Amino acid sequence: MRKIIYLSTLIVLTQLNALAQKETAWWHFGFNSGFNFNSLSNVTASDGTIVTDMPESISGPLYTEEGCFTLSTYDGQLLMSSDGRTVYDRNGNVMTNGTGLLGGSSATQSGIVVPKPGSLTQYYIITVPQALAAGGVCYSVADLSLNGGLGEITSKNNVILSGTVYENIAAVPNTNGKDYWLIHRTAQTFYVWAITSAGISATPHQTITSSLITTVTSSYVGEIIVSPDYTKLVTCTWAGYQIISSDFNPATGLISDIKVQSFPLYPFGGSFSSNNKYIYVASGYNGSARAYVNTWDNLRAGVAFTALSNGITNLRRGMDNRLYGTSALASAKPTKNIYVVLNPDDGGTNIKYFPDYLKGTGYLGLPTFAAGFIRIIPKEQPFACTAHNRTYSVEVDLSGGNAPSQLVWNFGDGTPNITQTVNSTQSKYSQVHSYPNSGIYTITITPYKGDGTTIDDITMQANIVNCTLKSNRMTRSELLNSKQQ
Known part of the structure; x- marks a missing residue:
């Protein structure tokens, strides 16, 4: 997260x-x-x-x-x-x-x-x-x-x-x-x-x-x-x-x-x-x-x-x-x-x-x-294997008086943007995404205020590799959890 x-x-x-x-x-x-x-x-x-x-x-x-x-x-x-x-x-x-x-x-x-x-x-x-x-x-x-x-x-x-x-x-x-x-x-x-x-x-x-x-x-x-x-x-x-x-x-x-x-x-x-x-x-x-x-x-x-x-x-x-x-x-x-x-x-x-x-x-x-x-340090490093779902998360502070009304997710692989509504009772937001091909992708999350103007983009990188380890996905994520590997 x-x-x-x-x-x-x-x-x-x-x-x-x-x-x-x-x-x-x-x-x-x-x-x-x-x-x-x-x-x-x-x-x-x-x-x-x-x-x-x-x-x-x-x-x-x-x-x-x-x-x-x-x-x-x-x-x-x-x-x-x-x-x-x-x-x-x-x-x-x-x-x-x-x-x-x-x-x-x-x-x-x-x-x-x-x-x-x-x-x-x-x-x-x-x-x-x-x-x-x-x-x-x-x-x-x-x-x-x-x-x-x-x-x-x-x-x-x-x-x-x-x-x-x-x-x-x-x-x-x-x-x-x-x-x-x-x-x-x-x-x-x-x-x-x-x-x-x-x-x-x-x-x-x-x-x-x-x-x-x-x-x-x-x-x-x-x-x-x-x-x-x-x-x-x-x-x-x-x-x-x-x-x-x-x-x-x-x-x-x-x-x-x-x-x-x-x-x-x-x-x-x-x-x-x-x-x-x-x-x-x-x-x-x-x-x-x-x-x-x-x-x-x-x-x-x-x-x-x-x-x-x-x-x-x-x-x-x-x-x-x-x-x-x-x-x-x-x-x-x-x-x-x-x-x-x-x-x-x-x-x-x-x-x-x-x-x-x-x-x-x-x-x-x-x-x-x-x-x-x-x-910027992501608390959850976005590593994943090709063709496997992975949850990408952010946390929004709603107490600053300038909270966004929606988040628009772009996963950097040509798939359509996903729009997510922000409400006053929830601070954690996530999306599940699967990449079909290996590579390093930039995930961009654009926050929109109620008047339609934007706040600075949130970016993180997803390192997608062709996994060869024969174990469950959580184990692979722990072993290879950085885009530099």
């Missing part, structure tokens, strides 16, 4: 960081390396400690020393991954039309994937080139309703910001529960764009410049790091030995109160702790890989970072709220070794080392993810 709440004609969406939080379940990075957080086991660290619930080390399709990004579904199924140049589907094959993107695998953050607001199947892939290369900040569109759910790039390399750009990108959910903010920094200037159902804004929502930021050669290197509560930003200026921090308002999309703090080495990237209290930064390469920690309050007050551990080139928070770090030799060679910060919410003093953990090797880059994801 899917609950749709009507308040002043708006559908209230659910923010997933309060629910499944599995869009970051799969990581692809480095030279054919990765993690699968859906598969956990106990692993012995170098000091003999048994660490529970470590993610499975996997082989991935990427071959990149830095930039990479991955996206999974809200229930943890892989959708795509990329180094900024080539997009790979969930099976690790090149997505249709998925080559020739203008990101750079040697960019600190070569790109990011953001669900397109208002769509269940389309995603914006925003890319950034490396080392001041041509191309600018661009976006492409991936549609995962195509090619049997494996996806296709339907639009490529549309320019958001032309000219000289830097190697960073971030995306933050808008507190309106529907849209996103896209953030990029070049030299002393921050840009914020609005991502809505209408697209990515042609002109920046905000442009803000700070003369406190040092501009030097190679200052284009360094990540943008966003806090889990979306209110804090940290960016790294690698050659400038600077950490730039600022406040961010996810409701207005505005950056404010930019401050600069010196850093003892070359700041490359890092992560916040899940409680938003601590910021961890790793120094990358040049034979000086090391992790540092500071509290947000101390950083803003100008207090210096504290060194934690040598050998860590970058850190990223996993869906288990631990920090996972890559490691490189002093000669800047990739390794199979990783570090894990087990207590990032308490200052990061408990760090474990796992030699030869990776299937491939890792170096500097770890996947860039949006700070959070907004999605």
Whole structure:
């Protein structure tokens, strides 16, 4: 059953960081390396400690020393991954039309994937080139309703910001529960764009410049790091030995109160702790890989970072709220070794080392993810077998003063629409439908008010497959209950 709440004609969406939080379940990075957080086991660290619930080390399709990004579904199924140049589907094959993107695998953050607001199947892939290369900040569109759910790039390399750009990108959910903010920094200037159902804004929502930021050669290197509560930003200026921090308002999309703090080495990237209290930064390469920690309050007050551990080139928070770090030799060679910060919410003093953990090797880059994801989640996932009836349900809140008088169902397979009357004593409405052929179908339910005007459509997807399991339909539904399978 899917609950749709009507308040002043708006559908209230659910923010997933309060629910499944599995869009970051799969990581692809480095030279054919990765993690699968859906598969956990106990692993012995170098000091003999048994660490529970470590993610499975996997082989991935990427071959990149830095930039990479991955996206999974809200229930943890892989959708795509990329180094900024080539997009790979969930099976690790090149997505249709998925080559020739203008990101750079040697960019600190070569790109990011953001669900397109208002769509269940389309995603914006925003890319950034490396080392001041041509191309600018661009976006492409991936549609995962195509090619049997494996996806296709339907639009490529549309320019958001032309000219000289830097190697960073971030995306933050808008507190309106529907849209996103896209953030990029070049030299002393921050840009914020609005991502809505209408697209990515042609002109920046905000442009803000700070003369406190040092501009030097190679200052284009360094990540943008966003806090889990979306209110804090940290960016790294690698050659400038600077950490730039600022406040961010996810409701207005505005950056404010930019401050600069010196850093003892070359700041490359890092992560916040899940409680938003601590910021961890790793120094990358040049034979000086090391992790540092500071509290947000101390950083803003100008207090210096504290060194934690040598050998860590970058850190990223996993869906288990631990920090996972890559490691490189002093000669800047990739390794199979990783570090894990087990207590990032308490200052990061408990760090474990796992030699030869990776299937491939890792170096500097770890996947860039949006700070959070907004999605409509059906409580009952509409899986069904061909030629079998399935009940599709919604729930309507009649208390908002703007309840519909009827629902019109369209099952996306060419069959006639079905009109259903809404009455004041019933909130749950359903229809039974059978699809004759396999495929992914979009079910659209249009609510009509008494005066004949419509309220926003309700959409869900039905994954119809030719079932081969010899058991009852309920068992099949439990075993295969997602359109990504």
